[in-house]
Amino acid sequence: MWRKTTVIGAVVLILGTGIAGIVVRADEFKDEDLKRWEGEYMSVVTYGRELWVSPKLGTNGVACAQCHPNAANTHPETYPKFQQQLGKVVALRDMINWCIMNPLEGEPLDLDGADMIAIEAYVHHERRGVELAPGKH
Amino acid sequence: MSEYFSRMNRREFLKTTGALVAASSLPVSMVELAFADDRQNFRFAYISDAHIQHISGKDFVRNWDRGLIRAVAETNLLDPEPDFVLFGGDLAQLGTKAELDHGAEIMSALRQKVHYVMGEHDYYLDLGEYWSKLFGPQYYSFDHKGVHFVVLNSILTYDEWTHERWPTAEQRMLEMAGLDNPNGSPFMVGEKQREWLKTDLEKVSKDVPVVIVSHSPIQKIYKGWNFWTDDAEEVQAMLKPFEKATVLYGHVHQIQYNQIDNITFHSVMATAWPWPYPQSYAQVESYLPKLTVPMNRADPFFERDATGWQLLDLASGKPAVHYNLYNNTNRTVAYNPKTGQPEDSAYQDESRRIAPQIHF
Numbered sequence: 251m252w253r254k255t256t257v258i259g260a261v262v263l264i265l266g267t268g269i270a271g272i273v274v275r276a277d278e279f280k281d282e283d284l285k286r287w288e289g290e291y292m293s294v295v296t297y298g299r300e301l302w303v304s305p306k307l308g309t310n311g312v313a314c315a316q317c318h319p320n321a322a323n324t325h326p327e328t329y330p331k332f333q334q335q336l337g338k339v340v341a342l343r344d345m346i347n348w349c350i351m352n353p354l355e356g357e358p359l360d361l362d363g364a365d366m367i368a369i370e371a372y373v374h375h376e377r378r379g380v381e382l383a384p385g386k387h
Numbered sequence: 388m389s390e391y392f393s394r395m396n397r398r399e400f401l402k403t404t405g406a407l408v409a410a411s412s413l414p415v416s417m418v419e420l421a422f423a424d425d426r427q428n429f430r431f432a433y434i435s436d437a438h439i440q441h442i443s444g445k446d447f448v449r450n451w452d453r454g455l456i457r458a459v460a461e462t463n464l465l466d467p468e469p470d471f472v473l474f475g476g477d478l479a480q481l482g483t484k485a486e487l488d489h490g491a492e493i494m495s496a497l498r499q500k501v502h503y504v505m506g507e508h509d510y511y512l513d514l515g516e517y518w519s520k521l522f523g524p525q526y527y528s529f530d531h532k533g534v535h536f537v538v539l540n541s542i543l544t545y546d547e548w549t550h551e552r553w554p555t556a557e558q559r560m561l562e563m564a565g566l567d568n569p570n571g572s573p574f575m576v577g578e579k580q581r582e583w584l585k586t587d588l589e590k591v592s593k594d595v596p597v598v599i600v601s602h603s604p605i606q607k608i609y610k611g612w613n614f615w616t617d618d619a620e621e622v623q624a625m626l627k628p629f630e631k632a633t634v635l636y637g638h639v640h641q642i643q644y645n646q647i648d649n650i651t652f653h654s655v656m657a658t659a660w661p662w663p664y665p666q667s668y669a670q671v672e673s674y675l676p677k678l679t680v681p682m683n684r685a686d687p688f689f690e691r692d693a694t695g696w697q698l699l700d701l702a703s704g705k706p707a708v709h710y711n712l713y714n715n716t717n718r719t720v721a722y723n724p725k726t727g728q729p730e731d732s733a734y735q736d737e738s739r740r741i742a743p744q745i746h747f
Contacts, residue, residue, distance in 0.1 A: 303565060303568075309442075310440075310442050310446075310448045310449075311440060311441075311442050311448065312440065312448055312450075315565060315566070315567060316566075316660065317660045317661070317662070317687075318663065319566040319567035319612055319662065319663070319668070320567045320611070320668045320670070322663035322665075322667045322668040323663035323667050323684075323685075323746075325747070335686070335688040348687075349687070352687070352690075353450060353660075353687070353690070376668070376669070376670065377669055378669075378670075379669060379670075380669045
């Protein structure tokens with residue numbers, strides 16, 4: 251019994267010290283944090299660009315960039331919008347999958363998968379600075 | 388020529404032709420534009436940017452095949468026949484024998500003489516060697532009914548980029564094939580060809596209409612996508628002394644036109660896919676000629692929308708370009724002698740523009 255108490259006490263002590271050593275305040279961050287977060291974001295953008303020019307997203311060797319250099323003519327700022335050809339309001343990722351399934355003759359990506367998020371990140375990055383215009387045709 | 392391809396071509400060709408004969412709206416509208424009683428008037432068809440893309444074995448990207456097959460089939464339906472056909476470059480996507488052979492086979496259904504232009508997608512694998520075997524010299528001139536045509540290979544670039552930078556020919560081709568690839572290099576006609584052009588034009592009387600045919604625009608619109616020729620001004624200077632000078636170019640997969648001094652510029656459509664206008668890339672400046680009324684924004688749900696081919700007539704020594712747009716209202720851009728510039732027959736006036744022509 252005494253041994254168990256000692257062990258628990260030691261664990262509490264170690265955890266307590268540990269927590270005291272790495273106090274994290276929710277609302278504070280430094281330049282190095284910003285740099286790291288930007289780096290994390292850009293690594294996903296870069297991966298998205300790799301997918302954008304990759305012949306492997308579909309089955310026929312066609313890449314997104316063939317019709318959309320620098321992701322131009324994708325209008326990410328206008329989504330969600332009424333996609334008149336589909337007769338309903340859709341998100342950008344629905345149109346990304348539409349392109350993968352049709353001109354690229356491929357299988358749709360998981361809507362919440364890393365590849366889809368990376369493609370979205372790249373498309374948005376190339377469109378940075380443009381005012382949001384949801385619903386615009 | 389494999390049996391598979393000839394069989395497929397014939398079948399696809401007949402299918403397209405059959406559908407067209409049934410509909411028959413397109414060639415008829417072209418014919419109406421064609422009648423002109425001056426014997427010097429003539430018409431030619433212009434097909435460009437087919438980007439025939441090999442997948443593997445006998446498989447090619449169906450979408451791009453269809454674009455070229457349709458343009459060829461419709462050109463063959465023109466009545467009266469055009470005097471000849473120009474092909475504006477980028478027959479292939481990655482310059483392989485398989486792609487060039489397949490493209491040449493589809494083109495072989497044309498009944499008229501075809502003059503070929505070199506595109507970067509035809510060139511940068513083997514520096515045009517196989518293309519030249521199929522189609523002949525990479526730059527040349529010819530005369531037709533009083534007009535002097537000059538075909539240039541305008542997609543050359545710096546020697547270091549071409550010969551030293553890339554470990555393999557395949558990589559060189561891929562680097563140049565990506566339109567927005569920052570590892571690419573600006574197009575140019577180059578000194579050797581400019582010397583040849585100078586000599587060629589010296590023999591031509593200054594009142595003879597001259598038409599330069601190139602793949603890239605011999606004007607500077609947007610360098611990032613090579614809507615650009617680095618030595619454009621040098622070539623333009625050689626055209627200055629001519630009363631009627633025109634430049635026709637492909638590469639841009641969209642309607643563009645412009646007037647710089649005495650030189651009229653027209654682009655032609657791609658049969659494969661449309662490209663965005665450079666101003667729709669938000670991160671950079673570009674210089675689309677103010678004169679250009681853009682084509683409609685493409686509807687991707689119609690796979691041939693914003694692609695097409697064109698018929699040109701040179702009634703006045705200056706071309707009228709009749710754009711045959713598959714899922715769209717056809718357009719004509721013709722030189723207006725009163726204003727001294729090319730103008731769209733329907734939309735040139737600001738007040739007549741329509742919403743789909745706004746690109747953003």
